Amino acid sequence: NAGVMQNPRHLVRRRGQEARLRCSPMKGHSHVYWYRQLPEEGLKFMVYLQKENIIDESGMPKERFSAEFPKEGPSILRIQQVVRGDSAAYFCASSPPVRGSLYGYTFGSGTRLTVV
Amino acid sequence: GQQVMQIPQYQHVQEGEDFTTYCNSSTTLSNIQWYKQRPGGHPVFLIQLVKSGEVKKQKRLTFQFGEAKKNSSLHITATQTTDVGTYFCAGPSNAGNMLTFGGGTRLMVKP
Numbered sequence: 299n300a301g302v303m304q305n306p307r308h309l310v311r312r313r314g315q316e317a318r319l320r321c322s323p324m325k326g327h328s329h330v331y332w333y334r335q336l337p338e339e340g341l342k343f344m345v346y347l348q349k350e351n352i353i354d355e356s357g358m359p360k361e362r363f364s365a366e367f368p369k370e371g372p373s374i375l376r377i378q379q380v381v382r383g384d385s386a387a388y389f390c391a392s393s394p395p396v397r398g399s400l401y402g403y404t405f406g407s408g409t410r411l412t413v414v
Numbered sequence: 415g416q417q418v419m420q421i422p423q424y425q426h427v428q429e430g431e432d433f434t435t436y437c438n439s440s441t442t443l444s445n446i447q448w449y450k451q452r453p454g455g456h457p458v459f460l461i462q463l464v465k466s467g468e469v470k471k472q473k474r475l476t477f478q479f480g481e482a483k484k485n486s487s488l489h490i491t492a493t494q495t496t497d498v499g500t501y502f503c504a505g506p507s508n509a510g511n512m513l514t515f516g517g518g519t520r521l522m523v524k525p
Contacts, residue, residue, distance in 0.1 A: 331512050340517040341457065341502065354511045389456055402447055402459035403513065 304406035323392030420516035435519035437503035
Protein backbone atom coordinates (compact mmCIF):
# COMPACT_ATOMS: atom_id res chain seq x y z
CA ASN A 299 0.00 0.00 0.00
CA ALA A 300 2.01 2.91 -1.32
CA GLY A 301 2.06 6.08 0.71
CA VAL A 302 1.82 9.59 -0.65
CA MET A 303 4.03 9.81 -3.71
CA GLN A 304 5.67 13.06 -4.69
CA ASN A 305 7.91 13.72 -7.63
CA PRO A 306 10.40 14.86 -8.40
CA ARG A 307 12.31 14.68 -5.11
CA HIS A 308 14.62 17.47 -6.21
CA LEU A 309 14.00 20.11 -8.84
CA VAL A 310 16.33 22.81 -10.04
CA ARG A 311 14.94 25.66 -12.09
CA ARG A 312 16.42 28.88 -13.42
CA ARG A 313 14.70 32.13 -12.59
CA GLY A 314 11.75 32.67 -14.90
CA GLN A 315 11.13 28.99 -15.64
CA GLU A 316 8.11 26.98 -14.60
CA ALA A 317 8.08 24.33 -11.88
CA ARG A 318 5.57 21.48 -11.78
CA LEU A 319 5.30 19.41 -8.65
CA ARG A 320 3.24 16.22 -8.58
CA CYS A 321 1.49 14.43 -5.75
CA SER A 322 -0.41 11.16 -5.76
CA PRO A 323 -2.35 10.64 -2.51
CA MET A 324 -2.58 7.39 -0.63
CA LYS A 325 -5.05 4.88 -1.97
CA GLY A 326 -8.50 5.70 -0.65
CA HIS A 327 -7.56 9.28 0.20
CA SER A 328 -9.34 11.96 -1.78
CA HIS A 329 -8.16 15.07 0.09
CA VAL A 330 -4.84 16.65 -0.77
CA TYR A 331 -3.03 19.48 0.99
CA TRP A 332 0.06 21.36 -0.13
CA TYR A 333 2.43 22.93 2.38
CA ARG A 334 5.61 24.92 1.87
CA GLN A 335 8.58 24.80 4.19
CA LEU A 336 11.34 27.37 3.91
CA PRO A 337 14.77 26.34 5.25
CA GLU A 338 14.76 26.07 9.05
CA GLU A 339 11.12 27.14 9.22
CA GLY A 340 7.72 25.60 9.84
CA LEU A 341 5.05 24.30 7.49
CA LYS A 342 2.90 26.91 5.83
CA PHE A 343 -0.43 25.88 4.36
CA MET A 344 -0.92 26.66 0.71
CA VAL A 345 -3.97 24.89 -0.71
CA TYR A 346 -6.50 22.15 0.02
CA LEU A 347 -8.04 20.20 -2.83
CA GLN A 348 -10.46 17.42 -3.45
CA LYS A 349 -10.95 15.75 -6.81
CA GLU A 350 -11.72 18.50 -9.34
CA ASN A 351 -12.29 21.05 -6.58
CA ILE A 352 -10.20 23.64 -4.80
CA ILE A 353 -11.62 23.78 -1.28
CA ASP A 354 -9.31 26.35 0.30
CA GLU A 355 -6.50 28.27 -1.36
CA SER A 356 -6.11 30.95 1.27
CA GLY A 357 -2.39 30.21 1.69
CA MET A 358 -1.54 30.34 -1.97
CA PRO A 359 0.18 33.45 -3.36
CA LYS A 360 -2.19 35.24 -5.71
CA GLU A 361 0.21 35.34 -8.62
CA ARG A 362 2.28 32.67 -10.32
CA PHE A 363 1.00 29.79 -8.19
CA SER A 364 -1.81 27.41 -9.14
CA ALA A 365 -2.94 23.95 -8.12
CA GLU A 366 -5.23 21.31 -9.49
CA PHE A 367 -6.40 17.82 -8.65
CA PRO A 368 -8.01 16.35 -11.77
CA LYS A 369 -10.43 13.47 -11.86
CA GLU A 370 -7.66 11.25 -13.15
CA GLY A 371 -4.01 11.57 -12.24
CA PRO A 372 -2.00 13.30 -9.55
CA SER A 373 -2.44 16.69 -7.98
CA ILE A 374 -0.19 19.31 -9.55
CA LEU A 375 1.27 22.41 -7.92
CA ARG A 376 2.46 24.77 -10.62
CA ILE A 377 4.75 27.73 -10.09
CA GLN A 378 5.23 30.01 -13.07
CA GLN A 379 8.20 32.33 -13.58
CA VAL A 380 9.99 31.08 -10.48
CA VAL A 381 12.08 33.45 -8.36
CA ARG A 382 14.81 32.72 -5.82
CA GLY A 383 12.33 33.15 -2.97
CA ASP A 384 10.38 30.14 -4.22
CA SER A 385 13.26 27.87 -3.19
CA ALA A 386 11.79 25.64 -0.50
CA ALA A 387 10.56 22.16 0.28
CA TYR A 388 7.00 21.57 -0.91
CA PHE A 389 5.14 18.84 0.90
CA CYS A 390 1.93 17.21 -0.11
CA ALA A 391 -0.28 15.43 2.41
CA SER A 392 -3.42 13.41 2.04
CA SER A 393 -6.23 12.36 4.33
CA PRO A 394 -9.32 10.16 4.15
CA PRO A 395 -12.53 11.57 2.67
CA VAL A 396 -13.68 13.31 5.83
CA ARG A 397 -13.34 16.86 7.08
CA GLY A 398 -9.77 17.91 6.52
CA SER A 399 -8.50 18.27 10.06
CA LEU A 400 -10.04 15.34 11.88
CA TYR A 401 -7.37 12.77 11.09
CA GLY A 402 -3.62 12.76 10.96
CA TYR A 403 -2.07 13.60 7.65
CA THR A 404 0.20 11.32 5.71
CA PHE A 405 2.92 13.38 4.09
CA GLY A 406 4.90 12.62 0.99
CA SER A 407 8.69 12.88 0.93
CA GLY A 408 8.47 16.36 -0.53
CA THR A 409 9.95 18.16 -3.51
CA ARG A 410 12.99 20.31 -2.81
CA LEU A 411 12.87 23.18 -5.27
CA THR A 412 16.01 25.18 -5.88
CA VAL A 413 15.86 28.27 -8.05
CA VAL A 414 19.20 29.37 -9.47
CA GLY B 415 -6.24 34.73 12.11
CA GLN B 416 -5.51 31.62 14.12
CA GLN B 417 -1.98 31.24 15.41
CA VAL B 418 -0.23 28.17 16.77
CA MET B 419 3.01 28.87 18.60
CA GLN B 420 5.67 26.57 19.94
CA ILE B 421 8.49 27.07 22.39
CA PRO B 422 11.34 26.68 22.51
CA GLN B 423 12.44 27.03 18.91
CA TYR B 424 15.61 25.01 19.56
CA GLN B 425 16.72 22.71 22.35
CA HIS B 426 20.10 21.07 22.85
CA VAL B 427 20.18 18.27 25.40
CA GLN B 428 22.67 15.69 26.52
CA GLU B 429 21.63 12.14 25.75
CA GLY B 430 19.65 10.84 28.70
CA GLU B 431 18.22 14.21 29.66
CA ASP B 432 14.52 14.98 29.40
CA PHE B 433 12.96 17.31 26.84
CA THR B 434 9.69 19.21 26.68
CA THR B 435 8.13 21.31 23.94
CA TYR B 436 5.08 23.49 24.46
CA CYS B 437 2.36 24.42 22.02
CA ASN B 438 -0.17 27.24 22.38
CA SER B 439 -3.09 28.12 20.17
CA SER B 440 -4.82 31.49 19.96
CA THR B 441 -8.16 29.65 19.65
CA THR B 442 -9.76 26.60 21.26
CA LEU B 443 -9.01 23.46 19.31
CA SER B 444 -11.21 20.45 18.62
CA ASN B 445 -8.08 18.32 18.49
CA ILE B 446 -4.32 18.69 18.44
CA GLN B 447 -1.85 16.61 16.53
CA TRP B 448 1.89 16.09 16.85
CA TYR B 449 4.36 15.34 14.08
CA LYS B 450 8.06 14.57 13.94
CA GLN B 451 10.35 15.54 11.08
CA ARG B 452 13.83 14.07 10.95
CA PRO B 453 16.56 16.22 9.36
CA GLY B 454 16.10 16.10 5.59
CA GLY B 455 12.89 14.12 5.98
CA HIS B 456 9.17 14.73 5.92
CA PRO B 457 6.70 15.20 8.78
CA VAL B 458 5.41 11.96 10.27
CA PHE B 459 2.20 11.83 12.28
CA LEU B 460 2.77 10.81 15.89
CA ILE B 461 -0.51 11.22 17.72
CA GLN B 462 -3.82 13.05 18.01
CA LEU B 463 -5.41 14.31 21.24
CA VAL B 464 -9.09 15.13 21.37
CA LYS B 465 -10.34 15.38 24.95
CA SER B 466 -9.74 18.17 27.43
CA GLY B 467 -6.94 17.18 29.82
CA GLU B 468 -6.10 14.08 27.80
CA VAL B 469 -2.73 12.42 28.35
CA LYS B 470 -1.32 9.80 26.02
CA LYS B 471 1.96 7.92 26.14
CA GLN B 472 4.07 6.32 23.47
CA LYS B 473 7.04 4.64 25.13
CA ARG B 474 9.23 7.55 26.32
CA LEU B 475 6.93 10.21 24.82
CA THR B 476 4.10 11.76 26.84
CA PHE B 477 1.56 14.03 25.15
CA GLN B 478 -0.85 16.25 27.03
CA PHE B 479 -3.81 18.37 25.92
CA GLY B 480 -4.69 21.28 28.18
CA GLU B 481 -7.95 21.61 30.06
CA ALA B 482 -8.97 24.62 27.99
CA LYS B 483 -7.97 22.82 24.77
CA LYS B 484 -5.71 25.69 23.77
CA ASN B 485 -2.36 24.27 24.73
CA SER B 486 -0.45 21.04 24.57
CA SER B 487 2.92 19.61 25.47
CA LEU B 488 5.20 16.80 24.40
CA HIS B 489 7.65 15.41 26.94
CA ILE B 490 10.41 12.97 26.09
CA THR B 491 12.01 11.08 28.96
CA ALA B 492 15.68 10.12 28.74
CA THR B 493 16.34 11.35 25.23
CA GLN B 494 18.23 9.23 22.74
CA THR B 495 20.05 10.25 19.57
CA THR B 496 17.17 8.74 17.58
CA ASP B 497 14.91 11.46 19.01
CA VAL B 498 16.73 14.12 16.98
CA GLY B 499 14.42 16.10 14.72
CA THR B 500 11.83 18.83 14.71
CA TYR B 501 8.58 18.31 16.56
CA PHE B 502 5.51 20.13 15.29
CA CYS B 503 2.12 20.55 16.84
CA ALA B 504 -0.86 21.25 14.60
CA GLY B 505 -4.47 22.19 15.11
CA PRO B 506 -7.48 22.63 12.84
CA SER B 507 -7.81 25.99 11.16
CA ASN B 508 -10.69 28.28 12.08
CA ALA B 509 -12.71 26.91 9.17
CA GLY B 510 -11.69 23.40 10.12
CA ASN B 511 -10.59 22.63 6.59
CA MET B 512 -6.94 21.95 7.24
CA LEU B 513 -4.22 21.96 9.87
CA THR B 514 -2.29 24.97 11.06
CA PHE B 515 1.20 24.01 12.17
CA GLY B 516 3.27 25.54 14.91
CA GLY B 517 6.78 26.71 14.08
CA GLY B 518 8.28 23.54 15.51
CA THR B 519 10.88 22.76 18.14
CA ARG B 520 14.17 21.46 16.83
CA LEU B 521 15.70 18.92 19.21
CA MET B 522 19.40 18.17 19.09
CA VAL B 523 20.83 15.41 21.27
CA LYS B 524 24.52 15.20 22.16
CA PRO B 525 25.74 11.63 22.62
